[in-house]
Each structure stands twice: as structure tokens, then as C-alpha cells.
Amino acid sequence: xxxKEIAGKIVQVNDEGYMTDSSEWNKxxxxxxxxxxxxxxxxxxxxxxxxxLQKDFADKGTMPSLRRMTKAxxxxxxxxxxxxxGGPLKKSSKxxxxxxxxSCV
Amino acid sequence: xxxxxxxxxxxxxxxxxxxxxYPSLIMANGARxxxxxxxxxxxxxxxxxxxxxxxNKIKIATVGNPGMGMPTWLxxxxxxxxxxxxxxxxxxxxxxxxxxxxxxxxxxxAGGKLYACKATVDMFGLSIDDFxxxxxxxxxxxxxxxxxxxxxxxxx
Numbered sequence: 001x002x003x004k005e006i007a008g009k010i011v012q013v014n015d016e017g018y019m020t021d022s023s024e025w026n027k028x029x030x031x032x033x034x035x036x037x038x039x040x041x042x043x044x045x046x047x048x049x050x051x052x053l054q055k056d057f058a059d060k061g062t063m064p065s066l067r068r069m070t071k072a073x074x075x076x077x078x079x080x081x082x083x084x085x086g087g088p089l090k091k092s093s094k095x096x097x098x099x100x101x102x103s104c105v
Numbered sequence: 106x107x108x109x110x111x112x113x114x115x116x117x118x119x120x121x122x123x124x125x126x127y128p129s130l131i132m133a134n135g136a137r138x139x140x141x142x143x144x145x146x147x148x149x150x151x152x153x154x155x156x157x158x159x160x161n162k163i164k165i166a167t168v169g170n171p172g173m174g175m176p177t178w179l180x181x182x183x184x185x186x187x188x189x190x191x192x193x194x195x196x197x198x199x200x201x202x203x204x205x206x207x208x209x210x211x212x213x214x215a216g217g218k219l220y221a222c223k224a225t226v227d228m229f230g231l232s233i234d235d236f237x238x239x240x241x242x243x244x245x246x247x248x249x250x251x252x253x254x255x256x257x258x259x260x261x
Contacts, residue, residue, distance in 0.1 A: 065201035066138060067211070077214035086140030104135055105201050 025097030121150025148222035
């Protein structure tokens, strides 16, 4: 556990940089993490994914799998990879201020 | 071996039952989720996973599979393999592990490359048309090694 200053705010993060208190999250923080993760500027498609992750986590208490993001989140696999190259589930979760997903699919 | 994260893997999927095919698919998909470049080379009965006529009919072996803990006489009862498969598929669906055809599509859409083994294609008298559309091409072993340059090769 560590503290990190993101977008002018001190937030709690774990050793991989995932935020540990999602109540500290805001859109400015998301934008900074997105740049750090090599995603760049967040567009409408990214926000749709981020909002789905946050809502699904709030409803279920667990992180969705990639398949659930396509089935319940309505974003096709190809698009998820295009939006978050190099790690669609891991990177979107980090930007959404959520924990690292633990599923294998 | 070099340090740092794995960048590229090539999986060889050689076994045809449910428990032979899924490990390759799960590892391939998981690799793409980590940003790792992936190729799967389907050979021998592993090719059932990409063969149109067979990919939706793959079952778990209830005979000759010590891991199942099922006596041979019981495993050989007609319908036993189908029943065990159906039970396992239900559990997998709950864990969000898709059926084989959907999984193949998912890996393909994720940028994974799928290939069939030429030796097996010739041996079974098949052609590229027998495979699902996600299959890139039929490869010789030599071509497989060529495109695996710099990759970790994993045999399952």
C-alpha cells in the first residue's frame, strides 16, 4: 500500500498502481492513469467501458471477466482490444479506479 | 533466456478431448489479455477444435482418463461422456469460460492467430475449407517455427 499523487490529489494505491479506495476516484485521475498506461486521451468508447466496470463491480462485488464485458457490457472483443491495447481488462480496471481483475478469461 | 515480460508465445494444441483443448484456449486468451502476441498451431486431434464439423461436439473422455476418478466400466456406459461434458460446460459457463466455437472467435477477435498443421491435414484428407473461418492458414512445421521466432513455444 502506498500513496500517490494523481491529478493533484493524494490517493491510495497498491504496489501495482491500482487504486485501493474507489471513492477517491474521479475523471481527472482516470485521464492521468490512461496516459500512464499508454492509452492516451479517453474517448466516448473508453468511458462506456469504464462506466460499465464501475457499475458491474458495484452491483456484483467482483470484477467482470472479459467475456462479461462483451456480453453484459455490450462492447465487442475487437473493440475492447482496440480501445485498450495491451490489456483490455487490466488497463480499463486500473483507469476505472478498481482492483486488478482476478479472472483467467 | 532474456529477462522482462514474455512478449510472444506459440501454443501447440495436440489433444482432442475437452480437457485436451481448453488449456490451450485459456492460455492463448489469457496471453492476449496480457498484451502477449499469440499463435496456436492445431495438430492431430487438437485440430477438432477448429474443424467445423467437430468443434461443437467435443467431449471429455470418461474412459482412460485417470483424473476423472471414474472406473472404466462406469465411464463406458453410453451417454456418460456426454453427461460429464454437459455438467462441466455448465460449470465453465458460470466461470465465463465460453464454449469452444465462441472461445475460438474470442481469441481471433483478440488478435490471436490460428493455424492448422499440414501433416495432419494431409493425413486426415482435409483442406482449409473444413476449418472455421478464424483459421489463418495451413502451415508446415517449418513455417510454424519460422513464425514462432522469438516466441516461447508451449506444447499442450
